[in-house]
Amino acid sequence: MSKRVLDACCGGKMFYFDKDNPDVEFCDIREVDNLEYYPGRFLNVKPNTVSDFTNLPFEDGSFKVVVFDPPHLIHAGDKSWSRLKYGRLEEDWEDTLRDGFNECMRVLDDDGLMIFKWSEIQIPLRDILKIFQAEPLLGEKRGRNKNTHWLIFMKPASVQEVQSEKP
Template sequence: MTAATKILDPCCGSRMFWFDKDDQRTLFGDIRDEQHVLCDGRALNVEPNVIMDFRSLPFEDGAFKLVVFDPPHLTRAGRDSWLRAKYGILTSDWRDDLSKGFAECFRVLATDGVLIFKWNETQVKVSEILALTDQRPLFGHKSGKREKTHWITFMKRGE
């Protein structure tokens, strides 16, 4: 991490929504480092700068101005499915995992820093997820054909 690094994406996956997938201000992390060929022949590469677990981030308190938290949102997916390859999968302890993930993301976020949270509620409702943190969102937006993907913005409150 350099002094220019101000953004953390601890679940970067294949960096699907990033315009600049190599943004120099961003540290891209993930628990996975793997390559896949999708059914249509496209490559799907999960290649983080640093292997990390969002439940236990290896950074000092307040180290980032912006955190992008896009954890896996699936509780079920076929072992070799493209959905699992693309998004990852939650463990059976997903409530505890995501609660720890929120706590860690807010811990490494500077006071008044911004957390962008992305969640697809196909299998788990966003209301169940927001109940896992005591931080309250400022605003959000639904997207996608069925409006199942939520983009939610938080600003970390001071202690």
């Protein structure tokens, strides 16, 4: 693959300066075309690849950077604008997030970085880090209430060793 960056669950690509950046492989489990979720506000989800972030269709070590910004909500109505815009985690959210984190690490290059974004609106970051069983390299809190976290992870050496031993 010629692209160096993977966004595993891009949604509406809200934090991108260039929403069509040719160096980014945009993935999401859904496609949404010009959905009016609020009067005068429209949602577009246009991934390059439609896929589930727990089962990415890429080879091991394919990307230098992986962006992992999964849904943060477990309580959102089926037709709520929050669910439409950001997605919702189901009852097995812990397994889903663990599997997604591991899958993002799988496709991350040995010397790559994973950028993880989490909003503590419903689930505290400390609970998420327990699920991942990984220490971030660095991070920062942002937002009005300092409840949005940006963290950077490196692929652990133990993961690199296991992947290099595969036949």
